[in-house]
Each structure stands twice: as structure tokens, then as C-alpha cells.
Amino acid sequence: MQQIVAGFLKKVTEALEFVISIILAIGIILLCFRMIGVMSNIPNLEVWPNYDDLLETCFNLIIGVELIRMMYYHTPDTVFEVLLFAIARQIITDHSSIWGSLVGVTAIAVLFATRKYLFCEFDISDTIIFRASAKVKSINSLLSLDIPHEPNETLMDVVNRQLAQNEQTARIGACVYFHDCGLRVAKLHNEKISRIEVIRSIH
Structure with missing residues (x-):
């Protein structure tokens, strides 16, 4: 909320x-x-x-x-x-x-x-942490982003899929990148992603 x-x-x-x-x-x-x-x-x-x-x-x-x-x-x-x-x-x-x-x-x-x-580069970006269960469609609408996703996919689904394609494991700090933003694993709970940080460029 x-x-x-x-x-x-x-x-x-x-x-x-x-x-x-x-x-x-x-x-x-x-x-x-x-x-x-x-x-x-x-x-x-x-x-x-x-x-x-x-x-x-x-x-x-x-x-x-x-x-x-x-x-x-x-x-x-x-x-x-x-x-x-x-x-x-x-x-x-x-x-x-x-x-x-x-x-x-x-x-x-x-x-x-x-x-x-x-x-430094951190001066030109902002970050917001969301629950991993948040729907990508809602995040795109809320932050005016264009994260590629399938219908009803969550942030966790997108991050896990991208990490698997890059042959990476889900760990705190792991990142996946898109043309207008990045997604970073911010917190794990029972070895599952529970919080994801959305890093948005403000250029």
C-alpha cells in the first residue's frame, strides 16, 4: 500500500x-x-x-x-x-x-x-522495493515501465526466468536488466525471493 x-x-x-x-x-x-x-x-x-x-x-x-x-x-x-x-x-x-x-x-x-x-551514476536513478508477488502489469502501470512479462506474471516469475536464462541462482543482490529498468533481489525468505528492488533510470 x-x-x-x-x-x-x-x-x-x-x-x-x-x-x-x-x-x-x-x-x-x-x-x-x-x-x-x-x-x-x-x-x-x-x-x-x-x-x-x-x-x-x-x-x-x-x-x-x-x-x-x-x-x-x-x-x-x-x-x-x-x-x-x-x-x-x-x-x-x-x-x-x-x-x-x-x-x-x-x-x-x-x-x-x-x-x-x-x-556518480547513483545520482540519476531511483529505487523502490516491492513484494516479489506483485504483478508485473501493475508495476509497469505504476512506474511507467515496460518490463516484458506474460499475463499474470509476478516480479518473482520474471526475475527467476531471467536468472535461469543467464544461468544464475536467486541470491541477494542478483540483478536482471531491461531497457528502462533493472530488477534486483533485495530479500530472500526460505530460499525464495520475497522482496525485489525496482531500479529505474530517471535520465
Whole structure:
């Protein structure tokens, strides 16, 4: 029951993020058209914004686009890019002091170092543990997956069949893989699989 509620809430949050992304995209598109419309006022320096205003507006639009990607893909790379553009915007548009620029460049260097040495594959996947008796059809519907299965097959049936094809035995940690997910034996009871971990990529 807890897994069903968690899956439902996950779908609701994904839908809300999708709606927010659409609203943000529409706003960015309208602002782009507004900028194009202002181009006709270039000869009039009282109406046309100066170069710094134009640069700041463009950076804001780019950051907005990266925010849309961040909400849609949920990966560390998209968060990194949003932070990178935000810091770069501050360095380029703010000419207050050399020390402020130095702090910004240092922050960018720290971001690149973090990306190179601290990011790992586990940051881009999520896992949920189900009973081995759970129907594969229900899991596919709940998590929007496409685990190959026969009618009325359970997760245990699928895992056992795949392990047999790979000439493996059922043990804790044994994994089988499909194109959009993996299944890992999480718990055994009386030498039978009782819990299976569904590992889903969120790329």
C-alpha cells in the first residue's frame, strides 16, 4: 500500500512539474517575442535598453530554459548547468569589484571539480522495493515501465526466468536488466525471493 501511495504521489508531482514547465516555457517564448518587438526601437535610445540590460535579460531567459530542463530531467547535470549560468550571469553583468568576479570564478571552478569527482551514476536513478508477488502489469502501470512479462506474471516469475536464462541462482543482490529498468533481489525468505528492488533510470 505504501508503494502504491508513493507511486501515485510521484505521478502527481511529475504532472505538476510538467504544468509548471509549460507555463515557464510559454512565459519565456512571450518574452522572446517582446524582445524581438523592441528591436524596432533601436534608433530611439530612450526606449531601447542599454547593452547591460539586454545581456541581463538574455541570461535570465537562458536560466529559465535550464530551469525547464532541470524540472523535466531531474539529473545532477541540469542542476549544475542552472548554477553555472546563474553564477556566470552574476560575473558578467555585475561590474562591482574584481573580488566579486574572483569569488564567482572560484565558485565555477568548485562546480566543475564537484561535477568531475563527486557525481556518480547513483545520482540519476531511483529505487523502490516491492513484494516479489506483485504483478508485473501493475508495476509497469505504476512506474511507467515496460518490463516484458506474460499475463499474470509476478516480479518473482520474471526475475527467476531471467536468472535461469543467464544461468544464475536467486541470491541477494542478483540483478536482471531491461531497457528502462533493472530488477534486483533485495530479500530472500526460505530460499525464495520475497522482496525485489525496482531500479529505474530517471535520465
